[in-house]
Amino acid sequence: MxxxxxxxxxxxxxxxxxxxxxxxFIVAMVVLHRQRQVQNRQxxxxxxxxxxxxxxxxxxxxQQETLTQVGRELHDNIGQLLSLAKLNLNSSKPxxxxxxxxxxxxxxxxxxxxxxxxxxDWVESITMDEFISHQLERIQSxxxxxxxxxxxxxxxQLPKDQKLILIRVIQECLNxxxxxxxxxxxxxxxxxxxxxxxxxxxxxxxxxDSSIKTNGSGLYNLSKRMETVGxxxxxxxxxxxxxxxxxxxxx
Amino acid sequence: xxxxxILSIIEDPYILSISILGIIGIFLFLILAKSRKxxxxxxxxxLLLALVFFYENLGSYLMVNKAFNQKIHEWLFDVPFQGWNxxxxxxxxxxxxxxxxxxxxxNHIKGRKLKKVTYGLxxxxxxxCIGLQWSGxxxxxxxxxxxxxxxxxxxxxxxxxxxxxxxxxxFYLELDPLKLWFFWxxxxxxxxxxxxxxxxxxxxxxxxxxxxxYYSLVYISQFLYVSMMLSIVVKFxxxxxxxxxxxxxxxx
Numbered sequence: 176m177x178x179x180x181x182x183x184x185x186x187x188x189x190x191x192x193x194x195x196x197x198x199x200f201i202v203a204m205v206v207l208h209r210q211r212q213v214q215n216r217q218x219x220x221x222x223x224x225x226x227x228x229x230x231x232x233x234x235x236x237x238q239q240e241t242l243t244q245v246g247r248e249l250h251d252n253i254g255q256l257l258s259l260a261k262l263n264l265n266s267s268k269p270x271x272x273x274x275x276x277x278x279x280x281x282x283x284x285x286x287x288x289x290x291x292x293x294x295x296d297w298v299e300s301i302t303m304d305e306f307i308s309h310q311l312e313r314i315q316s317x318x319x320x321x322x323x324x325x326x327x328x329x330x331x332q333l334p335k336d337q338k339l340i341l342i343r344v345i346q347e348c349l350n351x352x353x354x355x356x357x358x359x360x361x362x363x364x365x366x367x368x369x370x371x372x373x374x375x376x377x378x379x380x381x382x383x384d385s386s387i388k389t390n391g392s393g394l395y396n397l398s399k400r401m402e403t404v405g406x407x408x409x410x411x412x413x414x415x416x417x418x419x420x421x422x423x424x425x426x
Numbered sequence: 427x428x429x430x431x432i433l434s435i436i437e438d439p440y441i442l443s444i445s446i447l448g449i450i451g452i453f454l455f456l457i458l459a460k461s462r463k464x465x466x467x468x469x470x471x472x473l474l475l476a477l478v479f480f481y482e483n484l485g486s487y488l489m490v491n492k493a494f495n496q497k498i499h500e501w502l503f504d505v506p507f508q509g510w511n512x513x514x515x516x517x518x519x520x521x522x523x524x525x526x527x528x529x530x531x532x533n534h535i536k537g538r539k540l541k542k543v544t545y546g547l548x549x550x551x552x553x554x555c556i557g558l559q560w561s562g563x564x565x566x567x568x569x570x571x572x573x574x575x576x577x578x579x580x581x582x583x584x585x586x587x588x589x590x591x592x593x594x595x596x597f598y599l600e601l602d603p604l605k606l607w608f609f610w611x612x613x614x615x616x617x618x619x620x621x622x623x624x625x626x627x628x629x630x631x632x633x634x635x636x637x638x639x640y641y642s643l644v645y646i647s648q649f650l651y652v653s654m655m656l657s658i659v660v661k662f663x664x665x666x667x668x669x670x671x672x673x674x675x676x677x678x
Contacts, residue, residue, distance in 0.1 A: 204613075
């Protein structure tokens, strides 16, 4: 009888102790979880703000660049065409007047094409392959260096925001190659491997020692921008052997 | 014979609770939609519940029907029969059920590294069980302290990994843990395994010096085990009568 009473007392004491322990554990877990939840939400909010800021900066940069290009086009191309049209239309010869009308038609086409670049709607209609191809053609047409593009089209389905950021990063990489590397060839390869897709931008220019940290924020910004879309920015460069930049995005 | 078996089940509140919960749980699982049955979220707890129901009743039956017990023993082993059914406890409780516990925990860990570690624990435990039995260090018909304690420690460790995942993985940080059935299940598993581990470690001391405490630990661990099975039954009942969208259900 005494042993049974003893057993019951032990059962009650140890049961109460375990219940209290379990209760404390659950409360502690929930409190810890809530704290982490709040921290996580703050982090996500911060990332969102950063993302929106990056996007806004990129839109501004692209618009700024577009305006510079429009100004150049108006001065170098449309301005010239208008002068030619004016000259021809002022002539009394019918063939010159016809030529002047042709110029006017050409000007209308050029102005239409130019007006399309003024807003960012073109970003939605163009694929990454098309954009990169245009950029490379533009570089090659200036006679600066040879270019090549090899793509498996794995970047052709991208949301507008991601596309904008990638466009800007690629533009910046190409500008850097033109400005600093003096390459004979710039080649871009687009491919998918496993759960990742990558864009490789390779030049055979001067290269630099990538282990030396620079004061400039260019490469840091590019890396940060890729991070905002969940991607990665890798750079390897050897003096005299060129530079290889890899932009990675998860599928 | 049947009457004796039924009596032995009814007389033991633990086996009676497991039997009732087993029948209800198996029934509820069987009437779930096919797509739900195929989810590891559902079939793993079902396998555990069915296994516990099976081996607890088998154990009771073997204790009553000694002739059948002896037949199985002689069929399985070359050693003389001593009237025990410890092989059933070793095989189903110490080994298969521990593997199922690890699989259930593994299924709810989202972090890649933590998942790998849990997977490693599972593989190591399986190799250890096979190795120790194959080599004759801990035969299936004898007491298996190494397998038993390692099984429990791995479960405690895996539970710890789950709780780390719960407070670090962004997936779980979006959810309320109190609404997740496996949070309760794994908490109960953690406490039950810790209790069993403690009582096994201190078995010799408690069994001879403080029997009441030893029995209270056994009763509490049985109560926790029944609570775990109850949580599985409640989960199936909620799945059946208050189904949630598939995506929410798979993750939450």
